[in-house]
Amino acid sequence: MNNELLRQNYFELFALKQDYQVDKHELQNTLRRLQKQYHPDNFAAEDAEMINQALVISSQINQAYTTLSEPLSRAIYLLQLHGINIDLVHDTKFSSEFLMAQIELREQIAEAESNSDFDVLERIEQNLAKESSALDQQIGELFSAEQYQKIKELIKQLAFYNKLEQMVANILSSM
Amino acid sequence: MAYSNKVVDHYENPRNVGALDKDDAQVGTGMVGAPACGDVMKLQIKVGADGIIQDAKFKTYGCGSAIASSSLVTEWLKGKNLDQAQAIKNSDIAEELELPPVKIHCSVLAEDAIKAAVADYRSKNSK
Structure with a gap:
């Protein structure tokens, strides 16, 4: 072997x-x-x-x-190979715009869940998928341009969208 | 994974949930996020003329440990001055709530939220 x-x-x-x-x-x-x-x-x-x-x-x-x-884990791994480590646990700083948008999304999801509003949840799910694939594309472009530091921010955001997608998928499948 | 009684208590009866007026000069707002678990935490403090924190509110979207961590720190923050507030360590929170190692990052989030809120208050009042 x-x-x-x-x-x-x-x-x-x-x-x-x-x-x-x-x-x-x-x-x-x-x-x-x-x-x-x-x-x-x-x-x-x-x-x-x-x-x-x-x-x-x-x-x-x-x-x-x-x-x-998976785009997220692939990006993190590839960044590591370029000598840049990303710490998804301890890196808690984001622009307040991004976090406000996250809070709003969470509120929308919570409201739709309590109303058992399937249509709204599906729409949110589609929007999240769109955001993820836009980030995926941007990350790809930044890797091609070798702008590794900029990728870090986008990876952190992608991690959020992945989590939300999972969350909405779980809610939808339990409805 | 079993949550400690203290986490369950804060989770079921969260203290000081809500919001303060972020445009008030006496209010400092800290927002942080944990990409690993998708948690978002907003922590606000209201500081009196004597430099003592009079009120603290939070809004957290996340797991039980994240909610408990933020609920606990709002209780701790009241009556402290800003230096004492900033001295709160994530290990203090984790110890009080008996967080298991995989949930330590929730207490990190709460510590960072305090620091962000104090920094926001200071930058508002340094002019």
């Missing part, structure tokens, strides 16, 4: 160009190929160390796929 795999970053592991834009189909195809190739069952006849290594590589492959498949 190839120990090199564990030293590769996620893009290298998936034989992808180190770039924010990734081809989802290619990612999925590579995932299936790698999962097959390094499935621990393939190493059942080998010694314990080999089996253990296959397990480590398998989990690395899954981790890489999860990270690269």
Whole structure:
């Protein structure tokens, strides 16, 4: 087995160009190929160390796929590879405009939820998806322009929109 | 994950929910957000001529720990001067509410909200 795999970053592991834009189909195809190739069952006849290594590589492959498949985690990871760490837990500063807009959105969602207003919630969900994909696009452009510091702000905002999308989806599915 | 009794108490009976007039020169407003969990916190203080915090209000959209953290600090803030307010540490909040490690960031948010509110009050009153 190839120990090199564990030293590769996620893009290298998936034989992808180190770039924010990734081809989802290619990612999925590579995932299936790698999962097959390094499935621990393939190493059942080998010694314990080999089996253990296959397990480590398998989990690395899954981790890489999860990270690269979502815009938010992919952006955070790619930024890290450029030497910029982003701390979503301790970085709590935002423009007050952004936070006010967030509070307003939360209020709209809470109101629609208490009124069981499916239509409003669906509209909010669509708007959130639009905001997310606009941010996704801007992040892509900034990566191409190598403006890494600016990406940080957008990643923080994208994290908010992802959370809200999840929240609205949960409300809708429980209605 | 089980919340401590103190968190549940603040969550079910939050103290000082509401808003103060943000345009009032005596009022400092701090707004912060936690991207990791999507929580938003608005904390306001009203400071008397003697420099003592007379009133504090909050509005938090987030989990139980975030609501409890902000509710608790509004209680703590009243009667303190600004330096004492700024000395409140997230570890004090986490300890009082017995927050588990995964919820420490909620207390960080509350500490940052206090700092932002004090900074807003000071910038309003330095002119």
